[in-house]
Amino acid sequence: MSTTLAPASPTTSADALGTSAARARSAVLEVRIHEDPGRFRVLTGDRPTGRLHLGHYFGTLRNRVRLQDLGVELFVIIADYQVLTDRDIADDLTAHVEELVLDHLAIGVDPERATVFTHSAVPALNQLLLPFLSLVSVAELNRNPTVKDEIAHSRQSAVSGLMFTYPVHQAADILFCKANLVPVGQDQLPHLEVARTVARRFNDRYGDGTPVFPVPDALLSEAPLLLGTDGTKMSKSRGNAVSLAASADETARLVRGARTDSERHIVYDPAGRPEVASLLLLAALCQGRTPEEVAADIGSAGASALKRTVTESVNEYLAPVRARRAEYGRDRAYLRRVLREGNERARAVADATLAEVRTAMRSHY
């Protein structure tokens, strides 16, 4: 497996996604979060299409727990409707949803403080989609580079309306709870731009001087685009991922098969040697060191030594997460209770926001 900050494909080039601006903005936000965590509310989430992996972990999950522990209120959406953006049937949905809850508990999300909920259980959230759709043009949706990339990887021969409107749906996910901070990977930046546009336009059109919605910011991590074993974005649906739940042996096997290059001397050169740089970054994140330091340790020992280091670092780093995962996994009733309570909390928040939206739109009869 390899990780890099380089683009995954021409349609998701770093420039098109505004990554450098988002990185600079993230640094400013970090300072503000530390000054006053109570000013922030986070919404973020995942599609229940499979197990969460290292790309999720270093791209967004680690930030979720860190923000929660700093005192930021956290909402985690399990986006079950959005599974259908790129396939006809949502296979094993119940199992995938439970596995996502399990992953979050294992990494340290605390259901007493955080709200973990499913899309389909919060009807008022989905009702925001209709007015929001009126705020964006078809041309704007057509330009979205992440939608283009997801269409390219879709399992469907035709693009559904749900795929096309995915970013607007996501705007509803974020804005229903008035989140102002969204810790995401690089692929989500164009979607977040749509959410920002929707918030601004709704406020301009209906706000009457008082904004109804905050304009949310993306928060990027040090690894906003981790690549999978095949050198493209690590993804649940592309069969190229090392999942958090993988065993130590499975991790070793997957890392051994990761793409590298033929140069023996290991140096950190993200632009020239993205695969090697990615592996170095992954080991460095697990060890709490810099990729340059990890590279200096390995020197001329070559790619196989690098892969051994990556495997050991990942397995050591994830050992406590995997142990907690196994423990929580024995109590399925608890997982379902976490979700039930999260759904209730999310419904109350969504109902209140929808009432406000109706008032603002003069449709409160």
Ligand code: ATP
């Ligand atoms: P799918 O293939 O089903 O779309 P996915 O692996 O792309 O799955 P999502 O549920 O779409 O995962 O994404 C959840 C969150 O994780 C998003 O914020 C996304 O940006 C982030 N993320 C996903 N993959 C990576 C990755 N390889 N590197 C960094 N962040 C990632």
Ligand code: MG
């Ligand atoms: Mg995805």
